[in-house]
Amino acid sequence: MTKKKIEQILATLESRYGQEQCGLDFKSPFELLIATILSAQCTDVRVNIVTKDLFENYKTPEAILLLGEEALLTKIKTCGLARTKAKNIILTCHRLLIEYNGTVPDQMEQLLTLPGVGRKTANVVMSNAFNIPAIAVDTHVFRVSRRIGLAQGKNVLEVEKELMKNIPKDKWSQAHHWLIWHGRKCCTARNPNCSGCMLRSLCNFGRGNNKEA
DNA sequence: AACTCGGGGCA
DNA sequence: TGCCCAGAGTT
Known part of the structure; x- marks a missing residue:
């Protein structure tokens, strides 16, 4: 495949899909991690709507834990698989607080042990939050x-x-x-x-x- | 690799 | 209704 052909493919895709809203809004590794967990089986558009409201007041593991699973569930309901995601996010926040002093780890192996974080989520966090090419x-x-x-x-x-x-x-x-x-x-x-x-x-x-x- | 879980969208 | 996921977790 020639370079020119690759350019043509990318240009064509851009002309068709360049207008579609895509990508997750995030201001910190923690927000990106949570947003990516929410994005399972769900479009970025919907996740961005939900997280915009959520991160207004709850942008740290402590804040999310204070909010609690039931209230969190209400806020993320429209993302689908909400019960599972709420549970996992609460568990993950606990782990971040206890094991990583409230920060998001920057190692693949560590990310993968977090509840609700699989191959894709770990990859997205690594590449976007920590600038590891992927x-x-x-x-x-x-x-x-x-x-x-x-x-x-x-x-x-x-x-x-x-x-x-x-x-x-x-x-x-x-x-x-x-x-x-x-x-x-x-x-x-x-x-x-x-x-x-x-x-x-x-x-x-x-x-x-x-x-x- | 093949399953289950899971709930909103969409025909 | 029934079918499909811009995954994760388990066997």
Whole structure:
């Protein structure tokens, strides 16, 4: 895949999805951690609405614990899986307070032990809060990247490397969201809308011998 | 790798 | 109604 083709793909995605609100608003590693836990199975748009209100008055582990699980639940209700998330956030706040003096750890292994924090959340916190270069590869990013040839790797880690190599660093965050939007709206897992895809002239998937890498 | 949990959206 | 997730946790 040539550099020019990669640029064309990114430019096309941007023209289509550049207007969509994407990305989580955050002012501190703690806010980003909580917002990312909330974003499971839920769009950034909705998370931003909820956290804008929540972080107005509750932006530290202490404050969240003072608020309590039931009140927290009420505030995050619209994010889905709210009971589980509320429980995990309370547990995580306890852990942060006791084990990390109220701060967010900057090591992958430490983040992964926190309740409600999995591969993706840890990755997002590492890359955005602590500036460790990374692109979080979720199912959409994985599928779409391989189909359009932006990343030819076999597994998640290899695809992540390919993306980091092929996408200019200042576009990582945006490109991540464009790929997700495209995966949801067009390049779906089943019955992808190849005929209506704005990338069809640049993409070999959907022209007979479909292969995702 | 294959499951379960989980609740709001959307057809 | 029924089907689908911009995950996490467990087996």
